[in-house]
Amino acid sequence: AQSVTQLGSHVSVSEGALVLLRCNYSSSVPPYLFWYVQYPNQGLQLLLKYTSAATLVKGINGFEAEFKKSETSFHLTKPSAHMSDAAEYFCAVSDPRTDKLIFGTGTRLQVFP
Amino acid sequence: DAGVIQSPRHEVTEMGQEVTLRCKPISGHDYLFWYRQTMMRGLELLIYFNNNVPIDDSGMPEDRFSAKMPNASFSTLKIQPSEPRDSAVYFCASSERVNTEAFFGQGTRLTVV
Numbered sequence: 001a002q003s004v005t006q007l008g009s010h011v012s013v014s015e016g017a018l019v020l021l022r023c024n025y026s027s028s029v030p031p032y033l034f035w036y037v038q039y040p041n042q043g044l045q046l047l048l049k050y051t052s053a054a055t056l057v058k059g060i061n062g063f064e065a066e067f068k069k070s071e072t073s074f075h076l077t078k079p080s081a082h083m084s085d086a087a088e089y090f091c092a093v094s095d096p097r098t099d100k101l102i103f104g105t106g107t108r109l110q111v112f113p
Numbered sequence: 114d115a116g117v118i119q120s121p122r123h124e125v126t127e128m129g130q131e132v133t134l135r136c137k138p139i140s141g142h143d144y145l146f147w148y149r150q151t152m153m154r155g156l157e158l159l160i161y162f163n164n165n166v167p168i169d170d171s172g173m174p175e176d177r178f179s180a181k182m183p184n185a186s187f188s189t190l191k192i193q194p195s196e197p198r199d200s201a202v203y204f205c206a207s208s209e210r211v212n213t214e215a216f217f218g219q220g221t222r223l224t225v226v
Contacts, residue, residue, distance in 0.1 A: 034214075034215075041219075042219065042220075043117075043204055043206075043217030043218055043219050043220055044156075044204070044206075044215075044217045045217070046214040046215070049214065090156060098168075098169065099144065099161070099163060099168065100158065100161065100169060101146060101158065101161070101206075101208075101215055102158060103148070103155065103156040103158070104155070105155035105156075106155055106156065
């Protein structure tokens with residue numbers, strides 16, 4: 001069965017600093033991978049997705065993620081953090097065989113001025 | 114389309130009462146997911162449907178939980194009887210296909226006292 005591990009439940013960065021949120025997955029078949037963002041009292045919104053095309057995926061709000069099969073990773077990055085990036089971020093994996101969409105436990109990003 | 118619509122947004126009920134959460138997915142979406150979000154356990158997949166048929170309900174915690182999708186535009190998640198440990202935010206999401214974006218509703222915040 002597929003699973004997702006997000007390292008670090010909380011990440012704090014200064015405004016303008018690099019953002020790196022880590023995600024490792026487990027899947028016996030090539031997975032589909034997603035990053036979602038959740039703002040307070042809101043549902044989740046898609047940031048970006050990997051579905052076996054280019055390994056470097058660009059998303060909204062300047063975020064991008066790189067699929068590394070050898071490391072089973074799909075880390076999310078942004079070169080320069082903005083105050084509005086403060087939110088909770090979820091990595092998710094979908095098994096093409098079962099259609100299940102499974103989420104990691106989330107990483108709360110804080111951005112300090 | 115107005116997006117995924119969940120009702121009610123907030124529900125406070127007494128232990129032992131029946132609770133019904135409702136979801137209207139986006140028209141034309143084949144998949145519907147029910148998730149539960151808590152601080153302790155993160156975002157858990159409870160059950161999902163494909164073309165109104167339940168595919169996997171292994172995440173449903175107990176027999177007290179049941180979900181139905183009588184047609185393509187409506188689904189319910191019922192808890193009977195409710196317990197304080199059921200307090201959480203319940204999200205409904207729908208997607209067109211397995212590797213496409215899942216759109217989330219605003220969630221129902223359930224408090225069982």
